[in-house]
Amino acid sequence: MYTKMPHWLTKQAYLHPEKPALEWPDGRKLTFLELKEASERLAKKLANLSIGKGTRVAILSRNSFDMIAAIHALSYLEALIVFLNVRLTERELMYQLEKSKAKILLGERSLLEEKRLAFPKQYTFEDIHSLSEKEVRLAEVIDLTAPFTMMYTSGTTGFPKGVIHTYGNHWFSAIGSVLNLGLDDDDKWLLTLPMFHVGGLSILIRSVTYGMTVFFMEKYDVKTLKEALYEKKVTVASLVTLMLQQLLDEIGEEPFPEHVRCLLLGGGGIPEPVLERAVQKQMPVFLSYGMTETSSQIVTLSAAYIRKKIGSAGKPLFPASVKIDNPDEAGIGEILVKGPMVFHGYDEMPDVNEQVFKDGWFHTGDLGYLDEDGFLYVVDRRSDLIISGGENIYPSEVEQVLMAYPGVKEAAVVGKRDACWGEVPVAFVVAKDAIAEDALIEFVRRKIASYKAPREIIFVDRLPRNASNKIMRRRLKEQLD
Amino acid sequence: MYTKMPHWLTKQAYLHPEKPALEWPDGRKLTFLELKEASERLAKKLANLSIGKGTRVAILSRNSFDMIAAIHALSYLEALIVFLNVRLTERELMYQLEKSKAKILLGERSLLEEKRLAFPKQYTFEDIHSLSEKEVRLAEVIDLTAPFTMMYTSGTTGFPKGVIHTYGNHWFSAIGSVLNLGLDDDDKWLLTLPMFHVGGLSILIRSVTYGMTVFFMEKYDVKTLKEALYEKKVTVASLVTLMLQQLLDEIGEEPFPEHVRCLLLGGGGIPEPVLERAVQKQMPVFLSYGMTETSSQIVTLSAAYIRKKIGSAGKPLFPASVKIDNPDEAGIGEILVKGPMVFHGYDEMPDVNEQVFKDGWFHTGDLGYLDEDGFLYVVDRRSDLIISGGENIYPSEVEQVLMAYPGVKEAAVVGKRDACWGEVPVAFVVAKDAIAEDALIEFVRRKIASYKAPREIIFVDRLPRNASNKIMRRRLKEQLD
Numbered sequence: 033m034y035t036k037m038p039h040w041l042t043k044q045a046y047l048h049p050e051k052p053a054l055e056w057p058d059g060r061k062l063t064f065l066e067l068k069e070a071s072e073r074l075a076k077k078l079a080n081l082s083i084g085k086g087t088r089v090a091i092l093s094r095n096s097f098d099m100i101a102a103i104h105a106l107s108y109l110e111a112l113i114v115f116l117n118v119r120l121t122e123r124e125l126m127y128q129l130e131k132s133k134a135k136i137l138l139g140e141r142s143l144l145e146e147k148r149l150a151f152p153k154q155y156t157f158e159d160i161h162s163l164s165e166k167e168v169r170l171a172e173v174i175d176l177t178a179p180f181t182m183m184y185t186s187g188t189t190g191f192p193k194g195v196i197h198t199y200g201n202h203w204f205s206a207i208g209s210v211l212n213l214g215l216d217d218d219d220k221w222l223l224t225l226p227m228f229h230v231g232g233l234s235i236l237i238r239s240v241t242y243g244m245t246v247f248f249m250e251k252y253d254v255k256t257l258k259e260a261l262y263e264k265k266v267t268v269a270s271l272v273t274l275m276l277q278q279l280l281d282e283i284g285e286e287p288f289p290e291h292v293r294c295l296l297l298g299g300g301g302i303p304e305p306v307l308e309r310a311v312q313k314q315m316p317v318f319l320s321y322g323m324t325e326t327s328s329q330i331v332t333l334s335a336a337y338i339r340k341k342i343g344s345a346g347k348p349l350f351p352a353s354v355k356i357d358n359p360d361e362a363g364i365g366e367i368l369v370k371g372p373m374v375f376h377g378y379d380e381m382p383d384v385n386e387q388v389f390k391d392g393w394f395h396t397g398d399l400g401y402l403d404e405d406g407f408l409y410v411v412d413r414r415s416d417l418i419i420s421g422g423e424n425i426y427p428s429e430v431e432q433v434l435m436a437y438p439g440v441k442e443a444a445v446v447g448k449r450d451a452c453w454g455e456v457p458v459a460f461v462v463a464k465d466a467i468a469e470d471a472l473i474e475f476v477r478r479k480i481a482s483y484k485a486p487r488e489i490i491f492v493d494r495l496p497r498n499a500s501n502k503i504m505r506r507r508l509k510e511q512l513d
Numbered sequence: 514m515y516t517k518m519p520h521w522l523t524k525q526a527y528l529h530p531e532k533p534a535l536e537w538p539d540g541r542k543l544t545f546l547e548l549k550e551a552s553e554r555l556a557k558k559l560a561n562l563s564i565g566k567g568t569r570v571a572i573l574s575r576n577s578f579d580m581i582a583a584i585h586a587l588s589y590l591e592a593l594i595v596f597l598n599v600r601l602t603e604r605e606l607m608y609q610l611e612k613s614k615a616k617i618l619l620g621e622r623s624l625l626e627e628k629r630l631a632f633p634k635q636y637t638f639e640d641i642h643s644l645s646e647k648e649v650r651l652a653e654v655i656d657l658t659a660p661f662t663m664m665y666t667s668g669t670t671g672f673p674k675g676v677i678h679t680y681g682n683h684w685f686s687a688i689g690s691v692l693n694l695g696l697d698d699d700d701k702w703l704l705t706l707p708m709f710h711v712g713g714l715s716i717l718i719r720s721v722t723y724g725m726t727v728f729f730m731e732k733y734d735v736k737t738l739k740e741a742l743y744e745k746k747v748t749v750a751s752l753v754t755l756m757l758q759q760l761l762d763e764i765g766e767e768p769f770p771e772h773v774r775c776l777l778l779g780g781g782g783i784p785e786p787v788l789e790r791a792v793q794k795q796m797p798v799f800l801s802y803g804m805t806e807t808s809s810q811i812v813t814l815s816a817a818y819i820r821k822k823i824g825s826a827g828k829p830l831f832p833a834s835v836k837i838d839n840p841d842e843a844g845i846g847e848i849l850v851k852g853p854m855v856f857h858g859y860d861e862m863p864d865v866n867e868q869v870f871k872d873g874w875f876h877t878g879d880l881g882y883l884d885e886d887g888f889l890y891v892v893d894r895r896s897d898l899i900i901s902g903g904e905n906i907y908p909s910e911v912e913q914v915l916m917a918y919p920g921v922k923e924a925a926v927v928g929k930r931d932a933c934w935g936e937v938p939v940a941f942v943v944a945k946d947a948i949a950e951d952a953l954i955e956f957v958r959r960k961i962a963s964y965k966a967p968r969e970i971i972f973v974d975r976l977p978r979n980a981s982n983k984i985m986r987r988r989l990k991e992q993l994d
Contacts, residue, residue, distance in 0.1 A: 033658045033681050034853045034873070035514055037832040046887055047828055177514045200514050207688055211723060214696040241831070242692060347528055350722070351518040372515045392515070406527055 035176040035200065040240040041068050041104050042172065052245045054100070055220065057256050057264070062097075064243070071104035076165035078105055081136055081155070085110040088132055088182070092116040092125070092139035092147070095227055095250045098157040100236060102138055103227070107180065108170040114182045114194070115228040119423070119481040122147050124192075128184050132194055132379065176200030182379060183230060185324045185424065194379030195324045197230075202237045204372035205327035208349030209234075212332055213268070213294055213318070215242055222260055222269035224249040225422065231298050234328035235270055254278040261292050268294040272422035273302045273454050276317070280309050288313045296320060298329060298422075303449070304342070311338055321345035321410055325394060327373045330354075331408050344407040345400075349373075354408055355393070356401055363401040364411055368393040416505045418447035418455050425457050425484050427505070433479045434486075437472055439465040444495050444503045445486060448512045459486035460508055462494060516657040516681065521721040522549050522585050523653065533726045535581070536701065538737050538745070543578075545724070552585035557646035559586055562617055562636070566591040569663070571610055573597040573620035573628070576708055576731045579638040581717060583619055584708070588661065589651040593677075595663045596709040600980045603628050605673075609665050613675055613860065657681030663860060664711060666805050675860030676805045678711075683718045685853035686808035689830030690715075693813055694749070694775055694799070696723055703741055703750035705730040707980060712779050715809035716751055735759040742773050749775040753982040754783045757798070761790050769794045777801060779810060784916045785823070792819055802826035802891055806875060808854040811835075812889050825888040826881075830854075835889055836874065837882055844882040845892055849874040880907070897986050899928035899936050906938050906965050908986070914960045915967075918953055920946040925976050925984045926967060929993045940967035941989050943975060 037043075044053070045068035052061040062070075083089055089111045093099040106113050114132045116125055118140075129137065129151050137149070141156040180199045184192040221239065223246045225232035239246045247266045249256055257279055260266045269292070271279075276297065295310075296318045310317045317338060320329035331354060333346030348354045352371030359365035370393050377385040388395045399412040418425040427445035434443035442462040447455035461467070469489045476485040496507040518524075525534070526549035533542040543551075564570055570592045574580040587594050595613045597606055599621075610618065610632050618630070622637040661680045665673040702720065704727045706713035720727045728747045730737055738760055741747045750773070752760075757778060776791075777799045791798045798819060801810035812835060814827030829835045833852030840846035851874050858866035869876045880898065881891040892907045899906040908926040915924035923943040928936035942948070950970045957966040977988040 033514070033516055033679070034855070034857070036873075037852060038834050043831060047831070198514070210691065210696065214698055215691065216695050216697070243831075350524060350528070350724075353519050371518060374515070376515070392517075 036173045037176075039108070039171055039174050040237075041071060041107070044068075044240055044243045048243045051243065053239060054097070054246050054248045055264070056248055056250075057260065067101070067104070071101050072108060072170060073165060074101045074105035074160065075108040075170055076168060077160050077163040078102075078109060079166040079168040080163045081153070083109045083111050083136065086179075087111045087136070088114055088134045090114040090116055090129055090132065090134040090137045091228070092118060092137060092143050093157075093228070094118055094140060094143070095223070095232065095248070096140065096157075097248075097250075098140070099227060100248075102157065102160075103233075103236065104240075107174075109168075110171050110178065112179050112182060112196075115233070117184075117228050117481070118143055118226070119483060121478070121480055122149060124480060125149055126151070128192060128194075131192070132182060132184075174199050176203055181233065183228070183324050191429075193381055193384065195375050196377070196379055197327050197375055201327045201373050201375055202234070203241065204351050205234060205329075206238045206241045208351050208371075208373055209238060209329065209332075210242060211350040212334070213296075215244070216267065216293075218265070219267045220245045220247050220265055222247045222249060222257070222266045224252045224257070224275075225270055225272070225298075229422075230322075230324050230328045231270060231422070254282045258282045262286075262289050265291060267291055268296065270296045270298065273297065273306060274421050274452060276302070276310060276315075277306050277452070280306070280313070283313065288315050292316065294318050294335070296329070296332075298322060303451070303454070307338070307342075319345055321408065323396065325375045325396070326352075326369055326371075327375065330369055330371065330373060333407070337407070341403075341405075341407045343409055344403070345410050346408060347406060348408070354402070357393075357395065359401065364399055365401070367396045367398045367400045367408070367410065369396060370394065412506075416446060418445070418457050420447070420450070420455050420457065420483060421453045423481075423483050427457070429480065430457060430459070430476065430484050430486065433476050434459055434461065434472065436479075437467070437475050439463050439467050440472070442495055444505060444508055446505050446508045446512070448487070448509075456487045457484065458488045458490065458512060460490050460492050460495060463491055467491070517654045518657075520589070520652055520655050521718075522552060522588070525549075525721055525724045529724045532724065534720060535578070535727050535729050536745070537729055537731075538741065548582070548585070552582050553589060553651060554646060555582045555586035555641065556589040556651055557649060558641050558644040559583075559590060560647040560649040561644045562634070564590045564592050564617065567660075568592045568617070569595055569613055569615045571595040571597055571613065571615040571618045572709070573599060573606070573618060573624050574638075574709070575599055575621060575624070576704070576713065576729070577621065577638075578729075578731075579621070580708060581729075583638065583641075584714075584717065585721075588655075590649075591652050591659065593660050593663060595675075596714070598665070598709050598980050599624055599707070603630060606630055607632070609673060609675075612673070613663060613665075655680050657684055662714065664709070664805050674862060674865065676856050677858070677860055678808055678856055682808045682854050682856055683715070684722065685832050686715055686810075687719045687722045689832050689852070689854055690719060690810065690813075691723060692831040693815070694777075696725070697748065697774075699746070700748050701726045701728050701746055703728045703730060703738070703747045705733045705738070705756075706751055706753070706779075710980065711803075711805050711809045712751060735763045739763050743767075743770050746772060748772055749777065751777045751779065754778065754787060755982055757783070757791060758787050761787070761794070764794065769796050773797065775799050775816070777810070777813075779803060785913060786916065788819070788823075800826055802889065804877065806856045806877070807833075807850055807852075808856065811850055811852065811854060814888070818888070822884070822886075822888045824890055825884070826891050827889060828887060829889070835883070838874075838876065840882065845880055846882070848877045848879045848881045848889070848891065850877060851875065897927070899926070899938050901928070901931070901934045901936050901938065901964055908938070910961065911938060911940070911957065911965050911967065914957050915940055915942060915953070917960075918948070918956050920944050920948050921953070923976050925986060925989055927986050927990045927993065929968070929990075937968045938965065939969045939971065939993060941971050941973050941976060944972055948972070 044064040049065035053064040053067040054062045137154040181197045223235040227233045316335040319333040321331040322329040356365040400410040430445045431443045444460045448458045450456045496504045525545040530546035534545040534548040535543045618635040662678045704716040708714045797816040800814040802812040803810040812826045837846040911926040912924045925941045929939045931937040977985045
């Protein structure tokens with residue numbers, strides 16, 4: 033099959049030179065042509081660092097124009113971008129930098145100064161801007177089979193695994209979304225989720241494949257969000273539950289504007305009272321299920337079904353399939369997914385890949401069932417994944433840190449419902465000796481990103497285990513309700 | 514790359530079971546679920562004829578529900594459909610049936626009776642309906658790399674050649690169109706062009722990939738067309754120039770309905786006066802350029818540019834590229850196209866394929882140029898080029914001048930052999946009123962270089978056109994020999 037097409041940004045600059053690619057809350061705009069030219073200039077500067085086809089370049093940045101230009105520039109150089117989560121600790125970042133074999137690290141100055149990473153080739157965006165432009169041949173076509181981005185996700189096993197997305201994964205994800213949500217000339221998609229996660233990055237990809245304006249809210253705050261929806265003609269917004277909640281409070285009694293046609297909710301379940309308020313205000317809330325491995329949403333519940341199918345994540349997007357592996361009497365089993373937006377494997381992990389892919393089906397590790405109409409219900413996230421304010425927390429990773437503390441014998445981390453964050457991590461600990469809660473939490477904070485640290489430690493005599501000696505996390509969660 | 518996805522019709526029946534897949538002018542509707550079930554039943558009946566993966570099955574039919582169900586049914590059996598043009602003579606049809614190695618011929622009863630083809634395995638749709646259903650495994654997935662349809666090109670260059678379309682060609686054609694035209698939940702696309710041509714078939718493909726209703730006007734007439742646009746909430750219609758012309762006459766002074774967002778014009782250039790009337794009525798006319806080999810439109814001019822870029826065919830769709838080969842001083846050269854909707858080659862014609870594909874670019878044989886903004890202007894079919902005394906004459910340029918003369922309804926210019934000049938241009942003209950030959954020639958001479966003016970005008974009642982409404986210039990040339 034012919035798998036190539038013109039370079040996405042170049043093509044949009046040709047099709048819609050004067051259309052805004054980016055619009056900021058303060059009214060500034062940048063057209064597709066200007067974005068292309070800025071990205072090309074940056075690519076020519078980056079070329080001084082010997083970045084070429086397949087070079088792995090890490091980016092450590094909060095959402096910013098520099099980050100967007102760098103993503104496109106690295107695409108023009110056919111590099112593989114390794115996205116780093118800015119909230120990770122120095123230790124976590126170094127692990128990913130080494131594991132990914134990144135040759136170069138690009139970043140926001142304040143972050144590079146803060147993290148003080150022992151990584152040789154690191155450059156701030158300002159460093160790059162000061163370079164001269166090197167004459168190099170920039171990519172004119174995109175090959176859907178080529179790798180484009182990499183993001184680390186921890187998963188069941190605790191240690192982070194690199195998820196590689198090809199251009200084709202991103203393309204089919206964007207197309208799956210457009211066939212579900214439709215597309216209008218005047219569409220403007222609000223981007224405030226971090227682009228180092230696939231939920232944020234995928235909005236940038238949709239912009240450049242659809243020729244659609246991104247409303248770029250670099251720093252999130254609810255007042256700006258409301259203004260974007262009410263005054264700035266944003267039509268689609270990707271949000272996490274916390275933002276929706278704050279938005280509801282901010283709106284109060286005001287009616288919701290009709291031109292907003294989709295509020296796409298990702299990142300875990302939404303508390304029913306919040307959903308109820310949103311539906312009563314006739315907000316077009318679309319729930320979705322997805323993960324880094326599926327290049328963002330792969331199952332989506334249209335707003336039309338939100339009352340009829342309460343608790344469902346919806347149906348798989350047009351090019352995707354979902355099935356339940358080995359269902360129990362209640363129909364519950366592991367959720368398997370398939371489709372051209374599903375990644376092909378973790379970076380350099382043949383053994384893990386063999387386990388998670390069977391007959392082309394990716395085993396998500398999540399539990400769920402399909403109802404009689406084929407709507408998916410996610411019962412439990414993989415290995416009791418905790419989703420807190422849109423960030424994934426893998427209990428096993430936190431447990432390993434806890435158990436490294438003197439006097440801790442066993443530890444189990446579970447999510448506790450939280451009105452603000454959706455969930456927060458709480459630890460159950462079996463201690464050999466007396467341990468101070470504060471000291472233990474502080475110990476964790478120094479090792480891993482602070483959002484992963486337990487908010488609370490509950491000391492117990494033993495952990496509930498099943499016959500095969502596995503910790504029964506659901507039993508623990510019940511104690512918290 | 515993973516190139517599979519769920520079977521399109523099965524998926525739409527799952528996503529939108531109750532949404533109409535088809536709607537008829539008399540108000541009848543058929544949902545995606547009903548269409549799937551009807552197609553599955555037909556597939557199980559067809560299975561009695563030993564149709565399996567790759568079996569070549571020809572269809573000879575005017576637009577009908579039987580034809581639609583047969584297309585989907587053959588897709589469930591993974592057959593390769595050979596579409597036959599119902600206007601062909603018995604001899605032409607036999608040539609294509611033999612050349613295509615079709616094993617089975619399915620058709621409309623009246624056509625099979627009329628054509629009396631000496632082909633052994635021919636069945637009317639009624640024959641198939643009377644069979645019992647055989648239990649076979651129907652395709653659950655579509656592989657984009659698999660061949661799906663074959664059509665013989667009208668053959669401007671001579672003998673008919675079989676164009677094979679893969680599922681991927683059709684998929685990327687549909688996606689290229691949606692990224693250009695957008696997509697709305699309420700979209701309803703009028704289908705009245707014959708499905709044995711790619712212009713008609715592509716509407717069926719869009720329906721089943723977008724989950725969009727087709728307004729199915731099996732027999733074209735202008736009153737029903739007007740009613741569809743005005744009363745039946747059709748939002749998009751694919752038309753040829755003649756239909757647009759008749760529509761304009763039918764509408765008269767009535768305003769054009771706002772919910773119609775696209776009238777897609779294919780099948781050759783449009784006379785400027787017609788376009789002018791349409792634009793004055795604020796009809797959203799999209800001009801396009803494409804051919805069987807590109808799986809329908811590959812270059813489209815958005816309505817927004819219709820005044821600014823008069824005469825242009827527009828810009829290539831998102832996944833496609835166009836370039837001009839070997840341009841002359843005026844920038845005119847052969848139009849080359851590339852992209853995942855472009856076919857991979859003519860059936861069993863390795864020599865021709867080697868000629869028409871170079872570095873992945875398909876050489877269309879058409880002449881054109883790109884203006885400074887990258888808009889394509891199609892100057893002429895290469896085979897129609899008239900070369901007179903070393904000067905190039907492009908018939909369409911002369912025809913446009915002729916049609917600007919009061920009383921001229923249609924005009925076609927072809928080359929006549931000339932002992933002195935090689936060729937000289939001669940015009941065939943359909944006149945509404947009596948026209949003096951001398952005066953008309955003089956009119957042209959004053960508009961364009963005199964060597965381009967016809968030496969002779971032949972007044973005729975009508976111009977010979979093929980099924981896609983293209984003027985058959987060779988028929989005219991033959992009259993001159």
